[in-house]
Amino acid sequence: MIELKNVSMIFNQGTVNENPAISNINLKVREGDFITVIGSNGAGKSTLFNLIAGTIVPTVGSIHLNDRNITRDPEYKRAQYIGRIFQNPLLGTASNMSLEDNMTITYKKGFKWLKRSLNHKMREFFRTELVQLRMGLEVRMKENLALFSGGQRQALTLLMMVLSRPDLILLDEHTAALDPKNAEIVLELTNKFIQEYSLTAMMITHNMSHAIEYGNRLLMMDKGEIIFEAEGEEKKALTVEKLIDKFHQIRHKSFENDRTLLSDE
Numbered sequence: 537m538i539e540l541k542n543v544s545m546i547f548n549q550g551t552v553n554e555n556p557a558i559s560n561i562n563l564k565v566r567e568g569d570f571i572t573v574i575g576s577n578g579a580g581k582s583t584l585f586n587l588i589a590g591t592i593v594p595t596v597g598s599i600h601l602n603d604r605n606i607t608r609d610p611e612y613k614r615a616q617y618i619g620r621i622f623q624n625p626l627l628g629t630a631s632n633m634s635l636e637d638n639m640t641i642t643y644k645k646g647f648k649w650l651k652r653s654l655n656h657k658m659r660e661f662f663r664t665e666l667v668q669l670r671m672g673l674e675v676r677m678k679e680n681l682a683l684f685s686g687g688q689r690q691a692l693t694l695l696m697m698v699l700s701r702p703d704l705i706l707l708d709e710h711t712a713a714l715d716p717k718n719a720e721i722v723l724e725l726t727n728k729f730i731q732e733y734s735l736t737a738m739m740i741t742h743n744m745s746h747a748i749e750y751g752n753r754l755l756m757m758d759k760g761e762i763i764f765e766a767e768g769e770e771k772k773a774l775t776v777e778k779l780i781d782k783f784h785q786i787r788h789k790s791f792e793n794d795r796t797l798l799s800d801e
């Protein structure tokens with residue numbers, strides 16, 4: 537699927553501000569993997585996603601999708617097969633357009649003639665898909681998205697991304713800006729979609745228990761490196777305490793992240 541080979545990212549190379557944000561990462565993401573990514577402040581989690589999404593080009597190394605070298609493919613091109621959701625719930629959908637129009641544009645990739653072609657069949661299809669969110673949005677298809685809550689917007693972004701069936705989805709703390717109840721709803725939906733549609737996904741989270749509970753693989757990053765990986769039974773046996781201990785054993789220092797949620801709840 538996606539493979540990173542000896543990837544390093546050095547920001548401001550050769551200047552006094554030189555910053556080796558990613559150091560020689562090798563990672564194979566297999567089809568169907570749901571990988572949670574945790575790490576201390578500035579560990580390089582978002583930079584890793586930026587490299588995979590094509591927002592930035594690695595200083596060293598290469599990135600491959602199904603054996604095709606995509607290292608130099610620009611972000612807009614990769615967006616056709618890599619979906620990404622950010623923390624800000626307003627980013628994934630257009631506020632000044634109706635729910636129906638937002639869905640149409642995503643579904644047909646923005647062709648101008650779409651509005652006219654929004655026929656009964658397609659409207660019914662959207663309605664059925666929206667029911668899955670259990671937020672009552674199927675009866676609000678004509679409303680502008682500016683009227684929807686952050687949780688509803690993020691659930692819609694997720695659904696619209698799923699409809700486009702990307703090869704890989706990158707979830708960049710996509711529930712962090714939501715209140716705990718909505719965060720839980722969106723996370724459950726994420727998990728449901730990933731399972732039902734056999735999607736391949738990577739999810740950055742600051743909630744350690746979510747990182748343990750969801751997905752089949754877990755990566756722990758620090759200072760631009762993947763310092764610990766767990767999957768299958770080993771991952772299932774993890775607890776927040778064990779993860780913190782692991783970090784301590786490997787790095788001989790305590791896990792520092794002011795936003796990390798360490799509770800086991």
Ligand SMILES: Nc1ncnc2c1ncn2[C@@H]1O[C@H](COP(=O)(O)OP(=O)(O)OP(=O)(O)O)[C@@H](O)[C@H]1O
Binds near residue numbers: 547576583
């Ligand atoms: N565009 C950039 N230019 C220069 N330095 C950058 C850039 N993007 C990230 N960095 C630096 O790279 C390092 C890794 O940052 P990154 O945002 O990937 O960390 P993170 O693990 O996502 O952190 P956090 O959990 O705090 O969001 C940091 O030192 C950061 O300042």
